Amino acid sequence: MSGSPQLARIIPAERALEEASRLLLAGSVIAIPTETVYGLAADATNGQAVARIFEAKRRPSFNPLIAHVCDLAMAERIARLDSMSRTLAAQFWPGPLTLVLEANPHSPVHELATAGLDTVAVRMPVGIARQIVARIGRPIAAPSANRSGRLTATTAAAVEADLGDRIPLIVDGGPTPVGVESTILSVQNGQLRILRPGAVTAEEIEAATGVAVAAGPSGSGVIAPGMLTSHYAPSARMRLNVRTVEPGEALLAFGPHRAEAADRAVATRNLSATGNLAEAAANLYAHLHALDATGATSIAVEPVPATGLGIAINDRLSRAAAPRDNDEPDG
Ligand code: TXA
Numbered sequence: 001m002s003g004s005p006q007l008a009r010i011i012p013a014e015r016a017l018e019e020a021s022r023l024l025l026a027g028s029v030i031a032i033p034t035e036t037v038y039g040l041a042a043d044a045t046n047g048q049a050v051a052r053i054f055e056a057k058r059r060p061s062f063n064p065l066i067a068h069v070c071d072l073a074m075a076e077r078i079a080r081l082d083s084m085s086r087t088l089a090a091q092f093w094p095g096p097l098t099l100v101l102e103a104n105p106h107s108p109v110h111e112l113a114t115a116g117l118d119t120v121a122v123r124m125p126v127g128i129a130r131q132i133v134a135r136i137g138r139p140i141a142a143p144s145a146n147r148s149g150r151l152t153a154t155t156a157a158a159v160e161a162d163l164g165d166r167i168p169l170i171v172d173g174g175p176t177p178v179g180v181e182s183t184i185l186s187v188q189n190g191q192l193r194i195l196r197p198g199a200v201t202a203e204e205i206e207a208a209t210g211v212a213v214a215a216g217p218s219g220s221g222v223i224a225p226g227m228l229t230s231h232y233a234p235s236a237r238m239r240l241n242v243r244t245v246e247p248g249e250a251l252l253a254f255g256p257h258r259a260e261a262a263d264r265a266v267a268t269r270n271l272s273a274t275g276n277l278a279e280a281a282a283n284l285y286a287h288l289h290a291l292d293a294t295g296a297t298s299i300a301v302e303p304v305p306a307t308g309l310g311i312a313i314n315d316r317l318s319r320a321a322a323p324r325d326n327d328e329p330d331g
């Protein structure tokens with residue numbers, strides 16, 4: 001970035017539509033809330049604007065971005081929708097399901113946003129994000145609004161801490177209701193594969209389509225950054241599925257029953273005291289941020305059941321716990 005750092009203005013969502021739209025059409029990168037997490041948004045048809053996303057995020061440029069649309073007609077300009085994807089769109093859009101589809105050859109989405117692939121990730125978000133897309137009449141490319149390798153932001157304050165000196169505007173919609181990213185579902189020849197677990201579960205997709213859902217990356221093609229081991233990483237080490245808290249650790253708790261020696265934790269946050277997985281998902285990043293901010297060198301994490309939304313939560317936790325490749329370029 002050149003010049004002296006500017007600081008982002010934070011505007012409540014109710015008053016942000018006009019300025020957000022103006023900035024996006026001018027090629028700026030801004031942060032906007034979606035129902036899942038905050039997104040770092042740019043006009044998906046403008047390659048330079050998309051490049052500024054990677055610049056702000058320090059994201060390796062081989063990572064493709066999601067194109068956010070406001071309606072089915074815009075989705076069809078970007079991708080080829082077959083009957084399976086129409087069924088999924090009718091059931092889950094607007095909402096936290098991203099479909100990876102065959103790209104429309106006339107798609108207006110810049111190839112920097114699709115990483116040159118012949119598939120494209122499309123989703124229709126809830127709320128102000130969708131209103132902004134409708135207002136500008138163009139898809140928005142928006143990865144999660146955190147620097148690459150950092151924790152995902154679910155509040156305007158978290159975006160500001162991570163990216164506030166790199167973007168002109170943060171649209172503040174309050175804490176995001178879902179709290180984990182959208183489910184990424186590949187739809188190919190009627191076959192369904194979850195590339196990244198998220199807010200919509202395999203069971204819900206199977207119920208809506210009557211088709212069995214595979215999970216994990218297929219043999220070839222792109223590796224989603226959500227699958228890079230270093231993607232979700234607090235500074236503290238993470239110990240998962242702990243039965244006993246070690247001296248000096250912070251504790252990320254779940255449910256009504258505490259791990260042994262929980263009273264020695266330097267700080268404790270409970271994802272959900274009642275063991276509610278949706279509540280736990282919504283709290284996940286905020287609690288990790290808070291425990292990381294205590295400066296504890298290790299965060300002990302109580303077991304979270306690997307069912308339903310718990311699969312996405314455990315996926316994020318194990319990435320946060322994975323060995324780090326190296327540190328971020330500028331700390
Ligand atoms: O909830 C969300 O999905 C948030 C909000 C802002 O919409 N966005 C988000 O974007 O999480 P991002 O860029 O952090 O994650 C998008 C994921 C990446 O793992 C990327 O590799 C994958 O989608 N992806 C994008 N295009 C793809 C494609 N053509 N094939 C396979 N994976 C793709």
Ligand code: MG
Binds near residue numbers: 143144152
């Ligand atoms: Mg992300």
